[in-house]
Amino acid sequence: MTTRQDDPGPVALVTGAAGGIGGAVVRELVARGARVVAADAGRTAGRELAGSFAVDVQDAAGVEAMVGEIEERIGPVGILVNVAGVLRAGPLLTMAEDDWAAMLGVNVTGVLTVSRAVARRMVGRGSGSIVTVASNAGSVPRVGLGGYAASKAASVMLTKCLGLELAGHGIRCNVVSPGSTDTSMLRSLWPDADGERATLRGAPEHYRVGIPLQKIARPEDVAAAVAFLASDAAGHITMHDLCVDGGASLGA
Template sequence: MELAGIRGRVAVVTGATGGIGSAVTSALAGHGAVVAAVDVDGGGLEALAGRLRSTPGRVEVVKADVTSAAEVAAAVDRVDAEVGPIDFLVNVAGILRTGGALDLSDEDWAATFAVNTTGVFHASRAVARRMVAAGRGGAIVTVASNAGSVPRARMAAYGPSKAASIAFTKALALELAEHSIRCNVVSPGSTDTAMLAALNGRAEAEAAAIAGDPAAFRVGIPLGKVARPSDVADAVLFLLSDHANHITMQELVVDGGAALGA
């Protein structure tokens, strides 16, 4: 089913080469959007664009580091000048540095917030400024995590960084409402991506996430499966589409019930 309000729109997706980022890019292009795929991995961007060449939409490659305000501003300026006015932004870029609060290094803490929180700020600010100036409205979705609302052992930097990005996106939504710009959050739980596999190997990590870990005060996944990147992308596209045109300041949790509705 084609979602209303996607075809022909211009979207910026950060972290576009990752598991969720590439799924979002693919879904948008599949629905006819023009997607500016942003990432630090230039080779990965070219490969992604190649894979999506036959979609109804179009993918433009934009190499930039979301931790750099200057690079993000230049990327957004380029998209606006070469592709067209930006209608959508999806903040997906993120990293995971695991470790307990007493063991985390200063570098792990700083790097986590630089990408997961400051990166969201850089991209949102740059795109929202363009949206306000254009006067066409728009939609922003930040991909956060259920760890932003539910404490997780050994995620003492990741969870807080995602909580901050959630709070920022909701505050931004309040400020941009008068410009008909909607801002929402999609918070996945365990998802079949390289980030999950890095925790303990893909099969082992999936099994552990589904079963839960009482010793770590972590429940399992009631639906009995981890999310696929496409599950998250579907939620993102809904919130960008006209079907969600009266939804803003909301967080949609896509975790199979793992957070027990928290």
């Protein structure tokens, strides 16, 4: 995004704003001059925020009320970043129904619910940018992450299809797919202190390559990619999936 000194900056709504990547996206957009509204299951604090909401992204009525209040009190939402997500690891054959439902609910239905509430208003203005944070697991099969991978693959295609439907209204919809990123979600998958080294070198027994760049991504690395796709610098980019994984998916 670009702002003049006398321009208050676009209103940007970020879901999952209390998490590692979500928090980094908030900071990056604020630094670039946006008026950022943070949404999460629990209210997010921060003096730099234009607003903060506690909301379940699956709750259509709650989301609609939130977006309506943002537009009335702060301004029209020009940027939406869908970061809210949950991960439940485990084999598909034994995965609990509740875990499957939670991932589809937040990672897919949540993206649709928030995107629709915002996009319906963007259509009338003829502009807007939506970025969904997915995962490289959405394009590369992973042992023990089948439910998560399926939900992220669905969120990618949902966002691309939305981008196709909205392109004629001047609204761009893109995806950022991170790989292993230094967040509490990643660390929850590490069984011991050797987790980082194991992630870097890969796990041949699980058909998973390591990270060619030999480093774990920082949340800020992902946030920079999000901010680019949301900005005017990416004004002719839509329905794109930008992978930020240090080469872990080998360009797949």
